[in-house]
Amino acid sequence: YFGYQAGLQIPLWFGPTRARIQTSRLAIQQSQNQLDNLSIRWESNLVQKKANLEKIIQELGYYDRDGLPLAKEIVETALKSFESGEIDYLEYIRSLEYATGIEMDHLETLNDFHQAVLDIQYFTLP
Numbered sequence: 001y002f003g004y005q006a007g008l009q010i011p012l013w014f015g016p017t018r019a020r021i022q023t024s025r026l027a028i029q030q031s032q033n034q035l036d037n038l039s040i041r042w043e044s045n046l047v048q049k050k051a052n053l054e055k056i057i058q059e060l061g062y063y064d065r066d067g068l069p070l071a072k073e074i075v076e077t078a079l080k081s082f083e084s085g086e087i088d089y090l091e092y093i094r095s096l097e098y099a100t101g102i103e104m105d106h107l108e109t110l111n112d113f114h115q116a117v118l119d120i121q122y123f124t125l126p
Contacts, residue, residue, distance in 0.1 A: 042123070045123065046120070046123050046124070049116060049119050049120050049123065050120065052116055053116040056109060056112050056113045056116055059109045060106075060109055060113060063102075063105070063106040063109060067105070067106055068103070068106060070102065071098075071099040071102040071103050072099075074095055074098060074099040074102075075095070075096060075099045077095070078091075078092050078095035079092075
């Protein structure tokens with residue numbers, strides 16, 4: 001007793017299929033919104049980091065133009081004044097501390113510059 005059977009399947013209820021399609025569309029839309037949000041946040045952070053870099057470059061310009069020559073002049077003047085007896089040891093040390101503070105601030109700003117450049121490079125890597 002051998003037999004073959006062929007048939008055609010027609011869904012009686014289209015509701016579950018439509019619901020799955022609608023769910024898939026909503027998931028795609030949600031993913032696209034998340035991607036857009038991340039892109040906006042990324043660009044905002046990059047713009048902020050570039051603005052910070054510009055500020056640091058201006059600070060470094062101050063140190064190169066005014067701060068470091070001033071520190072060098074303070075040290076030279078303090079040394080000459082101390083050797084000639086115009087100021088005592090305490091004032092000499094204070095002058096050296098002030099000049100060293102200027103130089104340390106320059107180095108901290110230089111470190112901030114390098115950190116900002118690294119951050120920008122990190123954000124712009126492919």
